Amino acid sequence: MNLALVAIVLAIGAGAVLAVSTRDGAASATGLAVALVASALLSDPLPSAAVLAVRVVAALLVATMIRSAVRSGPRQPSPVGWPSEALLATAGAVAGLGLAVGLASAAAAGGLGLGLPGIGDAGPGGPVEPGGTALTSMALITAAGTSLLALGAAPLVHGRPGTRRAIGLVLVTQAVLLLRIGVAGPAVELEEIAREGLLVVAGATGAALAIATAGSMPAREDGERSGT
Amino acid sequence: MTLLILAAVALGTGIATILVSGERRSLALAIGLVGSLVVLALALAMPDTESLIIGGVGMISTPVVRAMAVAWSASLAVLGLLEIAVGGRPTVVGPSLVGLAVAGLALATRDPASSMAALAAGGVAGVVVPGLAGWLDGPDMPSRLPTTSRGTLAILGSGLLALAVIAWGASPAGPLGGGGRISIDPAAQLSLGLALLVIVAAVAIRTGLIPLHVWAARFMEGVSPLAIPAAFAWGSAAFVLVALDWSQVFLGPAAAGDAERLLIIFLALTSVVLGGLAAMVHDDVEHVLGYSILQDAGVALLAFASLEPGVVAAARNWLVASATVKTALAAWATVVRTTYGGHRLDDLGGWARHSPALGVAFAGILVAAIGLPNMALFQARTDLVASAMPGIGQILALFIAAMPAIYLGRIAIAGLAPVSPAVAAGMSGRPRWRGGRAVGWSEGPLTQAIRAIPGELRANRAPLMALGVLALAVMALLTATGGAGG
Numbered sequence: 001m002n003l004a005l006v007a008i009v010l011a012i013g014a015g016a017v018l019a020v021s022t023r024d025g026a027a028s029a030t031g032l033a034v035a036l037v038a039s040a041l042l043s044d045p046l047p048s049a050a051v052l053a054v055r056v057v058a059a060l061l062v063a064t065m066i067r068s069a070v071r072s073g074p075r076q077p078s079p080v081g082w083p084s085e086a087l088l089a090t091a092g093a094v095a096g097l098g099l100a101v102g103l104a105s106a107a108a109a110g111g112l113g114l115g116l117p118g119i120g121d122a123g124p125g126g127p128v129e130p131g132g133t134a135l136t137s138m139a140l141i142t143a144a145g146t147s148l149l150a151l152g153a154a155p156l157v158h159g160r161p162g163t164r165r166a167i168g169l170v171l172v173t174q175a176v177l178l179l180r181i182g183v184a185g186p187a188v189e190l191e192e193i194a195r196e197g198l199l200v201v202a203g204a205t206g207a208a209l210a211i212a213t214a215g216s217m218p219a220r221e222d223g224e225r226s227g228t
Numbered sequence: 229m230t231l232l233i234l235a236a237v238a239l240g241t242g243i244a245t246i247l248v249s250g251e252r253r254s255l256a257l258a259i260g261l262v263g264s265l266v267v268l269a270l271a272l273a274m275p276d277t278e279s280l281i282i283g284g285v286g287m288i289s290t291p292v293v294r295a296m297a298v299a300w301s302a303s304l305a306v307l308g309l310l311e312i313a314v315g316g317r318p319t320v321v322g323p324s325l326v327g328l329a330v331a332g333l334a335l336a337t338r339d340p341a342s343s344m345a346a347l348a349a350g351g352v353a354g355v356v357v358p359g360l361a362g363w364l365d366g367p368d369m370p371s372r373l374p375t376t377s378r379g380t381l382a383i384l385g386s387g388l389l390a391l392a393v394i395a396w397g398a399s400p401a402g403p404l405g406g407g408g409r410i411s412i413d414p415a416a417q418l419s420l421g422l423a424l425l426v427i428v429a430a431v432a433i434r435t436g437l438i439p440l441h442v443w444a445a446r447f448m449e450g451v452s453p454l455a456i457p458a459a460f461a462w463g464s465a466a467f468v469l470v471a472l473d474w475s476q477v478f479l480g481p482a483a484a485g486d487a488e489r490l491l492i493i494f495l496a497l498t499s500v501v502l503g504g505l506a507a508m509v510h511d512d513v514e515h516v517l518g519y520s521i522l523q524d525a526g527v528a529l530l531a532f533a534s535l536e537p538g539v540v541a542a543a544r545n546w547l548v549a550s551a552t553v554k555t556a557l558a559a560w561a562t563v564v565r566t567t568y569g570g571h572r573l574d575d576l577g578g579w580a581r582h583s584p585a586l587g588v589a590f591a592g593i594l595v596a597a598i599g600l601p602n603m604a605l606f607q608a609r610t611d612l613v614a615s616a617m618p619g620i621g622q623i624l625a626l627f628i629a630a631m632p633a634i635y636l637g638r639i640a641i642a643g644l645a646p647v648s649p650a651v652a653a654g655m656s657g658r659p660r661w662r663g664g665r666a667v668g669w670s671e672g673p674l675t676q677a678i679r680a681i682p683g684e685l686r687a688n689r690a691p692l693m694a695l696g697v698l699a700l701a702v703m704a705l706l707t708a709t710g711g712a713g714g
Binding site (some may be wrong): 041102104105106107154161165169172173174177179182183184185187188189190191192193194195197198200201202205208209214216 | 282284337339341342343345348349350352353356360373374376377380381385387388391394395396397398399400401413416467624
């Protein structure tokens with residue numbers, strides 16, 4: 001088990017919990033930036049410098065756009081509070097680990113060659129036995145993906161229109177992108193560009209809709225605007 | 229390489245058009261129009277087969293990619309001219325150019341995950357830009373933001389769902405074992421069928437098939453009809469083509485077992501029948517356009533019920549041809565609305581008598597939408613239906629072909645009726661010459677002629693728009709006849 005990867009997964013979860021639960025717009029954007037940049041680093045081994053740069057730039061761009069949307073819209077903290085969100089993220093991560101272990105067991109039981117560094121890899125102790133998979137980088141990536149999915153799904157589907165929904169959209173998009181790698185292995189360079197383009201578009205769309213929603217609302221007291 | 233240049237030009241001019249459209253309408257329209265024409269030239273110059281490797285992935289421009297790029301960019305150039313004539317904030321050409329760029333790249337790329345991610349990213353502009361800036365009844369309409377939001381979720385959600393199932397297919401533990409089809413035992417068959425149903429669900433969400441059509445219906449009635457082809461006809465066609473290619477290559481015909489086939493046919497026929505009926509009973513042209521596009525998507529979905537190579541080829545022809553036809557119909561609906569102010573059949577009595585060029589164009593659209601035996605569109609529809617339902621398919625295909633004859637026929641009959649007061653009060657659809665001499669202008673004849681051009685164009689706005697629709701109708705007939713080279 002790579003401790004650095006575990007720390008990155010924890011940073012992703014912490015950032016995402018902060019993003020969806022805080023009342024402070026700046027803190028929300030900061031949490032999102034932490035989650036997205038950490039997601040960019042969640043890889044073992046790290047990708048090439050160019051791919052890494054594309055990932056980090058996309059993450060920061062998305063966080064900046066969401067920050068601009070947060071500034072113009074009303075505050076939308078989590079209705080259940082950060083402890084509940086943290087528990088939800090933990091549950092999602094555990095489910096992801098279970099999914100990774102299940103996939104590895106299925107692959108090992110089927111006698112399939114995996115061909116990928118990650119789930120089901122033969123560890124130092126010998127070949128993988130069904131049900132005996134080590135906690136590998138792919139499992140951690142899957143766990144991070146399901147954790148973000150658990151956190152982002154509720155704001156995206158049931159949240160009021162605005163910044164909270166935008167954050168949910170970004171988190172769910174990042175979750176699927178992580179799950180894609182966790183389940184099927186590393187992406188080629190062209191897909192990396194397309195993936196980051198999709199993330200940026202999700203952020204831009206969420207921000208544009210949040211700003212339009214804020215603009216269509218009747219004038220509110222200054223205190224309800226997070227940027228003031 | 230030509231495809232890359234085409235995509236770069238389309239993406240650059242599309243984004244530039246979107247960015248400047250809020251402040252400088254004329255500049256945005258000029259950029260969009262120039263971009264459309266350059267892209268059309270590049271599409272015409274693009275060889276049928278060309279390949280290169282980018283970022284570790286092969287990109288091959290096939291006849292289908294070329295046919296789609298030519299048809300889409302040509303119709304886009306005409307839509308750009310129509311957008312100039314119609315007025316208002318430009319919300320059509322920019323998103324369409326972005327959609328064209330990503331669709332071309334996605335269809336040429338040999339990596340389905342890259343294609344899906346690109347399509348999801350590029351398709352959003354077609355909904356967000358018209359939704360936020362081009363709502364016809366004004367920005368204060370309560371349906372605007374929820375509809376745009378749902379549309380965004382549908383397009384991004386379908387892309388993410390497709391991405392997930394593609395990842396599942398590439399997983400070592402997925403139905404394909406990560407590297408090609410594995411032996412078909414009951415468990416593997418179940419996994420393949422499940423993967424097929426998930427990609428079909430993504431297609432249903434993306435195309436707004438019934439019963440997932442509510443946001444699509446609200447969107448189509450809210451924005452200019454000119455914005456509909458990029459979001460639905462072309463955008464959906466590209467998505468279906470990529471999904472179909474992936475399903476055929478990675479899942480294969482064996483994935484469509486009896487249960488999966490029945491479910492897909494049921495979903496497709498629901499949209500075909502109910503979409504056709506809805507188009508028949510609605511009186512406003514936007515609903516007719518919208519439901520006819522849903523019906524077309526339902527027909528295309530039938531390809532997933534067999535996934536045989538011949539059927540997939542038919543689906544390619546069908547998707548490209550029907551998108552071209554619906555683009556022409558969208559242009560017709562916009563021009564009618566701009567010319568006569570109304571969009572309900574009751575208000576459009578005698579529209580074809582009042583504007584003969586528009587009537588001729590609509591006749592072409594009608595023929596292209598129904599198709600004639602030996603036309604690619606007609607044959608593709610027959611192949612799709614017959615392959616999904618051997619035995620009754622041929623008869624059912626005729627029944628489906630009759631539906632556009634009814635709902636478009638109603639519009640044609642209204643056009644031949646006596647001219648209604650609303651149509652009579654609209655702009656004249658017949659060309660007229662104002663005299664060509666500006667008052668007080670006394671210089672030479674060439675200068676006079678140049679000076680007279682803007683005035684003549686303004687005076688003949690309606691017939692010129694009708695000519696644009698006529699050009700699109702000719703394009704629709706050509707594509708319906710020749711198909712996409714699939």
